[in-house]
Amino acid sequence: MTDRDDESLPVDRDRPYLGGPDVAGEFGRLFDRYAAPLHRYLARRVGADAANDLVSATFLVALNQRHTYDPRLGAVRSWLYGIATNLLRRSVRQELRALRAGARSLDREDTHDTRVVDRVDAEAAVRRLARSLAELSDGDRDVLLLTSWAGLDSTEVAGVLGIPVGTVRSRLHRVRKALRRGHPTRPSAREEDCHD
């Protein structure tokens, strides 16, 4: 895979016109820039093998629907993650099964660097988190993990999910607060109703 000078373009300004004649060139560039991080994100959610298929499907869907991408409405990264998020929903049962079973695997490597120094403590905490994530609504889980694992900001997450940025922020706040208290949130009709 080649690094191109487009790498220097900030992600939020990466809003290419996808209707041009050089389809392979433009999609090659998109793939080179976004496939690896997208794969890492998806692999954390559903495992490496399923992530291979999802990355492949995401770019093929994007290719087929390239005329629907409107650069004025958002960065191309949000659009790609939006497609991936829709595809991911089909694997949600697989994801939930893994989360309910505890963590798929723990990052043992990081434990030397953790403040919760005791491994037993730390592993129990991660397992508890996994189970709590399984209790979240799909939308809540997407907001949390698009932020935490995919590293998107609130504006991008709003673009991915097609919801207002204010909703993303309040949802994130509510979900994080509930997880910190160690019990999963219950989805509510209005984000404002969530103070218990």
Add this chain to the structure above:
Amino acid sequence: MTDGDPRELWSDDDLDHALERLNPIPRTDPRTLAGLRAELMAAAGASAVEKGKSMGMKKRWIASAAAVVAVAAGVLVAQTVSFNGNPPTASAAAAELNSVADRVRATDPPVGPGQYTYVGTRAWYTATGSDTGAELLYAYLEENRTELWVPPVFEQEWMQRRATGEKKWIFSSEAELKEKGIEIPDRPHSNGERRAPCGDFFANSDEERCKGEVGWQKPSPQFIASLPKDAKQLHDRIRHDTQGRGKGPDLEFLVYVADFLRSGVVPADTRANLYRALAMVPTMVVTDRAANLDGRTGVAFGVEVDGERREIIIDVSTGQFIGERQIAGDDRPGIPEGTVTAYSSVRTAVVDKIGTTPSQ
């Protein structure tokens, strides 16, 4: 930041840490992505269709087949990736590890009835705090002292004593945070003293004690006895157990070895064997000939992935494991590449009573 609400078990930072550790990023084989790219290019009507497509199909097949044979041939898969293009260049580290293995004393000092193995660890771990936008607010190394008394019979009572101590600032400072009105949240340390059979200090109930998982991270005598006595087979066993974990096969290999050695209960013959198994790890290199851990120096053997490095430090004159270090790559916001983000030193001794500390 935590707002001090007593109902909150975790600070934001703790939550982020748990999120970070859940479902770690598996290694992405660049060849898999190359295959996917070739398929996309074929669909996009690129000129290099034929070449790309055949490559894509082949790699896809390898990717799915790999999952099936991973358990049986994990070692082969891992080594193929590591050797990719380059011959192993770590022979110096391998030679050194093998000679260290020869220098490990054949037996450990005996632990008599009523006596305990004392394992004292002084570790410095990084604690960080970020705002909700994930921008780093502070980072410091915090001293953690853990003392462990291991009975001669695994199922007898163990004791652990833990305390946190000094801070060494990496990013920002106490004064700066005070000025900004940022409060450092209390960490969920398990400071204090606790006793339990089998070292199961954190079991939910008495019934669950001695039923917890044993393994590299918590070696029981049965687990240690079950390990292969042949170095190559031991190497293969670690490859098998680390398959698919962590940031890279060689790094994870070292992490497991460090976990095991850190326990302080690995007998001399197993330790020597472990060093020989470690010598077979192709990307293992000597990273520092005089690594200093709180005044104790040794040779650092390390593996690096994406700039992040893990090391174990060995006193090469005796073969004693004396500690470990972790060095940041370029993927930690606000923390310069090359920063030591964790290090620890460990010493073991035989003591006559539970709770007593050996003389220095």
